Amino acid sequence: MSELLDLPWHEAQAQASPRELVDASLRAIETRDESVHAFLHVNADARGDGMPLAIKDNIVTTDMPTTCGSRILSNFTSPFDATAIARLRANGASFVGKTNLDEFAMGSSTEHSAFGPTRNPWDLSRVPGGSSGGSAAAVAARMVPAALGSETGGSVRQPAAFCGVVGLKPTYGRISRSGLVAFASSLDQIGIVTKTVRECAELLGVIAGADPLDSTSSTQPVDDYAADLASGVRGLRFGVVREAVERLEGEVRANFDEALNVLRGGGAIIEDARVPAISYAIAIYYIVANAEASANLSRFDGVRFGHRSERSKTLDDLYFHSRGEGFGAEVKRRIMLGTFALSSGYYDAYYGRAQAVRATLRGQFADAFARFDFLLTPTTPEPAFKIGAKTDDPLSMYLSDIFTAPANLVGIPAIAVPSGFSAEGLPLSLQLMAPHFGERALFRAAAFFERETEYWKRKPR
Amino acid sequence: MKIDRDEARRIATLAHLEFDDPALERMAGEMTKILSYIDQLREVDVAGFQWSAAADSTPLRDDVPRAPVTRDAVAANAPAFSDDGHFVVPKGIGD
Numbered sequence: 001m002s003e004l005l006d007l008p009w010h011e012a013q014a015q016a017s018p019r020e021l022v023d024a025s026l027r028a029i030e031t032r033d034e035s036v037h038a039f040l041h042v043n044a045d046a047r048g049d050g051m052p053l054a055i056k057d058n059i060v061t062t063d064m065p066t067t068c069g070s071r072i073l074s075n076f077t078s079p080f081d082a083t084a085i086a087r088l089r090a091n092g093a094s095f096v097g098k099t100n101l102d103e104f105a106m107g108s109s110t111e112h113s114a115f116g117p118t119r120n121p122w123d124l125s126r127v128p129g130g131s132s133g134g135s136a137a138a139v140a141a142r143m144v145p146a147a148l149g150s151e152t153g154g155s156v157r158q159p160a161a162f163c164g165v166v167g168l169k170p171t172y173g174r175i176s177r178s179g180l181v182a183f184a185s186s187l188d189q190i191g192i193v194t195k196t197v198r199e200c201a202e203l204l205g206v207i208a209g210a211d212p213l214d215s216t217s218s219t220q221p222v223d224d225y226a227a228d229l230a231s232g233v234r235g236l237r238f239g240v241v242r243e244a245v246e247r248l249e250g251e252v253r254a255n256f257d258e259a260l261n262v263l264r265g266g267g268a269i270i271e272d273a274r275v276p277a278i279s280y281a282i283a284i285y286y287i288v289a290n291a292e293a294s295a296n297l298s299r300f301d302g303v304r305f306g307h308r309s310e311r312s313k314t315l316d317d318l319y320f321h322s323r324g325e326g327f328g329a330e331v332k333r334r335i336m337l338g339t340f341a342l343s344s345g346y347y348d349a350y351y352g353r354a355q356a357v358r359a360t361l362r363g364q365f366a367d368a369f370a371r372f373d374f375l376l377t378p379t380t381p382e383p384a385f386k387i388g389a390k391t392d393d394p395l396s397m398y399l400s401d402i403f404t405a406p407a408n409l410v411g412i413p414a415i416a417v418p419s420g421f422s423a424e425g426l427p428l429s430l431q432l433m434a435p436h437f438g439e440r441a442l443f444r445a446a447a448f449f450e451r452e453t454e455y456w457k458r459k460p461r
Numbered sequence: 462m463k464i465d466r467d468e469a470r471r472i473a474t475l476a477h478l479e480f481d482d483p484a485l486e487r488m489a490g491e492m493t494k495i496l497s498y499i500d501q502l503r504e505v506d507v508a509g510f511q512w513s514a515a516a517d518s519t520p521l522r523d524d525v526p527r528a529p530v531t532r533d534a535v536a537a538n539a540p541a542f543s544d545d546g547h548f549v550v551p552k553g554i555g556d
Contacts, residue, residue, distance in 0.1 A: 079534030172517075186516050215522045283499045294476060301477070303548055308540035315553040324479030332478055336469070336488060337495060339476040350499070356507035359514035394491060395498055411517070 005142040006459065009051060009199045012145065018049040022094045025052035028143045029097060037118050038128075038138040041065055042097040050092030051203075054138045054147035057098040058105055058181040059190065061085055064095065068181050069103045069113035072300050072307045072326025082179020083214065084148060084190050084207040091206050096144060099134030103328045104297065105155055105183050107131050108400045111391055112330040119387070120162060121460035122426055126384040129159030129400075135193045136163040140427075142459055146194040146203055152183050153285050154404025156191030157416035157431060161379035164418045164427030164455065166446070168192045168200050169404075171436050172411035173218035175204075176211030184292035185216075187285075187408040197417065197450050201225035201443040220437050228444035233266040236445060238432075239273025239372035244403055247381060255428045256378045259419045262452050263445075273368045273375055277361040278406050282398055284361065285405040287341045287354035294338030300326065333394060358409050365410045369435045374445055377403040379416040379429035403431060413439050417446045418455035427455075462496040464489045 004012045004024045012021060026044060033039050040057050041064045055061060058068045060078035067073045081089065088095075102112040110118040110133025118133045120126040121141035128137040132149025136159035139147050149156040151169040160167025168191055175190045182188060190207070194200040205225050211217045240260065248256060260270055302308040302322025309321030327335070341350040368375055380400060390397040407414040412433055419430040430449065434442045450456060464472075466482075469489040473480055480488060536542040541549035 076538055079530045079537070212522065215520045277505070280502060280505065283502050286495065287499060287502075298477070302540060303550055304535070305538040306540070312551050314551050318551055319477040320479040323477055327478070332480075333488065333491060333495075335476050335478060336472050337492060340464070340472050340492065340496075343472065343475060353502050353505075353507060354499075355512065355515040356510035357502050357505045358516070359510055360505060360507065362514065395495055398495075 005145060008196050009145045018092070018094075022046050022048065022052045022096065025096050025144050028141075032141050032143055035119065035124055036121055036137050036141050037116060038099055038134040038141065038143065039097040040067060040069070040100050040115055040134070043095055046094040046096045048092050048094030050094065051146060052094045052096045052144055053088065054097050054099045054135055054144040055085065055095055056101055056132050056135050056147070056149045058101060058150055059085060059148055060179040060181065061095060061098065064098050066098070066181070067115070068105070069101045069115060070326065070328065070331070071114045072323070074114070074307065076305055078179070080179065083176035083211045085179060087207050099132070099138055099147060101134055102131035103331050104181070104293070105131040105150055105152060106293070106330050106334050108154070108158055108397050109390065110134060110159070111387065112328060114328055117387060120384050122164060123384065123424075125386055126426070127162065127387055129162035129384060131155040131159075132191065132193065133159045136160050136165055136167065139163070139165045139193045139195060140460060146192065146199050149191045149193050150180055151189050151191040151408060152187045152289055153408050154401040156193060157379050157404045157414060158401060160193055160416040161429030162384035162427065164429075164458070166194045166197055166200050166418070166456070167416040168204065168439075169407055169414050170204060170208065170439060171218070171413045173216050174208050174413070174437070174439065176209075176214040176217045178211055178213035182296040184289040185296065186292060187289055189408075195456050197443055197447040198226055198229055200415070201229065204439060218437070223440045225440050225443055228440055229447040231444050233263055233268040233445050233448045236268050236374065237372045238263055238268050238270045239368055239375045240270060241275050241278060241375050241377050242272050243274070243276055243278045244377040248378065251422050252378050252382060252428060255420050256430070259430045259449070260376070262449060266448055266452065273372055275361070275364045275368055275375070275406070277357060277364050280357050281361065281406045281409060282402055284354045284358050284409055285401070286337065286398060287350050288358060288409070290334045290338030291341045291351050292338070294335045294342065297331070297335055302326070330394070361406060362410050365406070365412065373434070373441060375433040377431050378419075379403060379431040383422045383424075383426035383428055407433050412436055413442055415442045415446050417449055419449075419453070420455060421458070462493065462500060464492040464496065
């Protein structure tokens with residue numbers, strides 16, 4: 001029965017009733033999630049007449065808790081639904097569970113969850129990536145046809161790459177952030193994880209659009225995102241980001257070159273693009289994102305919701321002890337860095353300079369998109385690493401987002417699409433980036449690549 | 462940029478975070494390492510930078526009243542909430 005979940009959604013829907021599809025999803029979770037640990041909560045009473053979906057546990061839902069993978073929110077249920085959730089509910093979706101993540105979406109491996117790591121379905125000794133590792137693993141292990149994640153620096157695309165599934169980071173403002181627990185407000189966006197490009201395009205059409213509850217949501221009309229899926233890539237211009245590709249080694253390099261050949265075979269025009277400031281993306285990101293996080297996470301103070309320390313005699317104690325007990329090591333590290341970057345005497349040298357280099361990066365992307373319809377890199381510089389391999393070295397963990405963080409800093413859409421497997425059988429991934437609101441074109445090119453390669457048909461053992 | 466233990470303590474106070482001494486020492490070392498990576502941003506010539514070029518400005522909306530979340534829903538998530546509708550906290554001024 002759970003073979004239904006191996007099919008693209010439109011085929012599964014043609015073969016079974018909504019009730020059967022939700023049941024297939026719940027049964028798959030029951031049998032497979034013990035080894036993967038993608039889920040923090042499962043909703044056995046899930047109802048609806050649409051797609052069974054898994055939701056990253058930093059997107060608020062009224063029918064399940066929202067923990068953000070943190071002790072500080074271990075007992076929190078939102079009184080309202082996120083706008084994306086409300087739109088999916090209105091469309092009949094069934095929410096079968098909430099997925100694991102690095103605490104407050106801060107991490108690239110899902111090892112920084114207060115509730116234990118998620119494992120990569122392709123190799124249980126490896127990480128699924130992060131921070132939306134639970135969502136990517138749930139889709140890869142065929143427990144759900146699709147999941148929502150969130151992106152701040154690659155948190156949908158990087159785990160999608162590590163788990164061999166499709167991951168979209170939409171244009172900043174394309175999807176309302178209302179109900180997405182804030183990490184870095186100028187970078188955050190809800191993202192989508194699916195098996196195939198078509199499912200991703202159709203889901204974006206449901207949740208995209210302006211929202212009075214998020215003033216940064218765009219009034220740009222919502223496109224028919226699946227309209228061009230069959231159109232191919234003939235004559236489209238793809239720029240290969242030289243500064244990214246120069247760093248590549250071995251299998252990832254060879255796989256990327258193969259991917260370029262697939263696009264060439266469809267008549268795509270492929271040339272070198274230059275975006276020199278891309279090498280500063282991680283440095284910019286860790287100032288801007290952490291500065292914003294230090295402000296956003298000040299709301300967790302033990303007063304209105306979340307964990308309150310029992311040890312508090314005064315109000316000051318309450319703040320220090322509740323936050324000290326409630327936040328994990330990585331969250332504290334980022335709040336500390338962000339607080340430092342915004343503190344008197346360092347603001348201009350760190351936060352101001354990071355924003356200045358971010359402006360340089362935006363300018364270089366704008367110049368590149370004057371020549372190209374798309375920019376290409378591998379999604380990640382290496383396939384999934386072993387659990388524990390980077391937990392003692394925060395900087396090396398941060399660098400696994402080197403190719404994904406630029407799209408967040410610039411606000412453009414980007415998609416990760418499976419591009420093959422390493423010799424060890426680990427998924428590899430191609431990243432396509434497009435200009436602001438270029439999602440329809442992204443899906444067109446990604447769908448061509450998917451049709452030619454069909455890597456989505458392989459699944460973990 | 463070197464962060465020593467005293468500087469880490471100053472930042473922890475600003476951030477309302479509690480650390481014991483070994484944790485503070487470790488944090489100072491990690492921050493130093495990360496900031497030394499971030500210091501590569503100094504290589505970039507950023508003369509003529511305008512703040513408006515870094516990100517689109519945040520659009521503002523009209524401040525119009527709308528239905529709030531109910532008091533019961535707020536109370537359900539509060540660590541301590543009084544019957545007459547207040548969050549309860551320890552005293553704000555020490556002995």
